[in-house]
Amino acid sequence: MSFIPGQPVTAVVQRIEIRKLRQGEHLILGFSIGGGIDQDPGQNPFSEDKSDKGIYVTRVTPEGPAEVAGLMMGDKVMQVNGWDMTMVTHDQARKRLTKKNEDVVRLLVASLLCNASPFVQTEFAI
């Protein structure tokens, strides 16, 4: 996700439901997260506001459950199954995504779309 300074951006909030994939003994989601209130927000390459300590998606495994569900790199995760993710430490965030007794996670994510992209999505909330 590259931001062209000066170009308008649209923020889209959507609910994404990811079904965990079982790999051996583990349930994986297929993406990586970064951020947290205990992390240095200045190093977040995806955030627009460099003091934002939220949880961002830093990588999405190709063909993984997250990609299939529509999660994109650079999305900010706001909620996971009703748990707030805007004011959590990194480890708390990881724990909330990797609960062993849940095989579906419903995320509320905010994505920024550059209007220069040909695929402009209008705002919608499920």
Add this chain to the structure above:
Amino acid sequence: MPMDRYADMEDKLRILEDLNMMYIRQIALSLQDSDIQKKIDHEIRMRDGACKLLAACSQRDQALEAAKSLLTCNTRIMAYMSELQRMKEAQVMQRVARRSDGTRSSDAGPMDDRLPCKGKVAISDLRIPLMWKDTEYFKNKGELHRCAVFCLLQVGGEIHDTDMVMVDRTLTDICFDNTIVFSEASPGFELRVELYSCCSEEDYSAGSAPRKLASKLSSSLGRSAGKKLRVAMDPGACSPTSNAGAATLLLPGPAVAGPKYHLLAHTSLSLSHVQDSFRTHDLSISGNEECSYWVPLYGSVCCRLAAQPHCMTQQMMSGCLKVKQLGGDPPSWTNVYGVLKGTNLFCYHRQEDMEANVEPAFTIAINKETRIRASEKDPHSKAQSICISNQYGGEEVTHTLSADSREETHRWMEAFWQQFCDMSQWKQCCDDLMKIELPSPRKPALVTSKQGSLYHEIVIDTSDDISTVTDILTRRMQELELRSQLGTSPPWMSLFEESPGGPRTPRLARHSPRSPHRLPHSPLSSLRCPWPGLLSSDASLTSDSDSPCSTSPCSRHRGWAEPLSLSSPRFRPRTLSLDAKLSTLRGRGYGGVLQCSCQPPSSSSLAPIPAQCVPQATLSCSSSTSSNSSSEGSHSPSSLDGTPFSRPSSARRSLRNLRAKLDPRNWLQSQV
């Protein structure tokens, strides 16, 4: 003098309570409802038990649990009593109405208003976020201000309580894992959620009340004396003068010495809050910061409230039907066995198919958009037929059904009307069946004693620095063995009293740093000795081991004991967290460490690590931290890189996370 007044008050209270009980029993008898009576009796017995337990227990946790049961029992008793009173009032009103009417109002009249079916309501995953001041998070000194909290959930007369949770500033949310199911709830239910809390630090004795009085008061709840009074008094003579205050007189017992729970917050949930996902609701908070039982609540509660009306889970109607085939003239009819359940009318070829769980021949939807009407009499048959119309896509599809007789048709129509009534009352619960998970058998809760310092959470893993930690471990094991030996009869101690003196003691004194630890191994035949050489050399010492040590000269005792006591404190500072690790190691049956300290330790340390293969986790985590460290020049420990193990255990991961977290210049990424 004050004791006399207390005694008088006690007696009066007891008498009033017994009067109440008699009144309650009268009401119950007159209503011919022994069910509530039994429930009340049961709760009173539970309450007595809880009071006795409270008076007898010494441990704080037990006292808190007993106080919680006491509160629950009291609430239940109040609920049953108010229900009883309501029933009594209803009966009285009915009687009055009947008398004024003059005619006996029959209850078999045609009911114009239907009652919707009842359903199961389940609340689960209760979570109450907390809002500690940020200064609280970073306070490392001082005691942890802890509160015990639990929730009381009430629907009508059914009251359930959750487990108790200890809350302190290390928690960000209060989570109750219980799933509470209320089995018979009407669509107009009101689920009252109350959060009670109690400070778990103060002294429990009720202020200045003397111990004797406290025990006297708590024992007065036992009703043996009351029963005597009851027998003595004439049961018919009691008057309902205490009616008005009946509910309040049966107080939650007189002051019982012990922890008291206070209402901290409450909210009411109803059908509009039911949804198949998590929702947040507002809490009304009572209490403020000055109270001892205060816990800073964020002001909302998050939970999953699901409802399963019976019309969705049970068969509401079943029977044989004839379905007209669409199209074709003359119309032909197919015999089916129809089952009305949920939002569908399942039609099976035969009844046996339904019992065998075979797929139905076809299914007709019965939902909010369906229209059902009874059509005019078919000229061919006597019975009316029922037309069910649905919109499938843009088309309207009508099925025509006919029952065998007029009564059957009437019954089916009744069933359909009832279904519509239920669906209109239960609203969103009838769109789809909501899942209610029954609470699984509870695992014993892991009790972790938080000692307030992060240091105690650090687990020293053998993988990090194998050789030195193993050394510590082995030396610690020796010392533990030594200490256990000291407790029992130390056979080797006698050696030194009995020894001829000169040659042995100087030898031991020379090796004093190590020999105190080596010796205990020789008399122990059960432990596999790691130093075979030692066994042979000390074999001569063992022969004298059975002589008693009672006659030993004190000087030698002390002289011998000293190096031991000196050595133990030398090791103690290192073993606080090591203790924790050792106990977990022992618990896991990690005997390998004990036995093969001479062998390469890596084999033993690898044994309990489950072989899991998600290599991405370690690699991405370590690579990100190492890459950050290399770019930023920070001091991430090199042991994180290229660990040969696959997915690390949670302890190791937490240690790694801790280390990475401690470096503020890292921007951690985790694979999920």
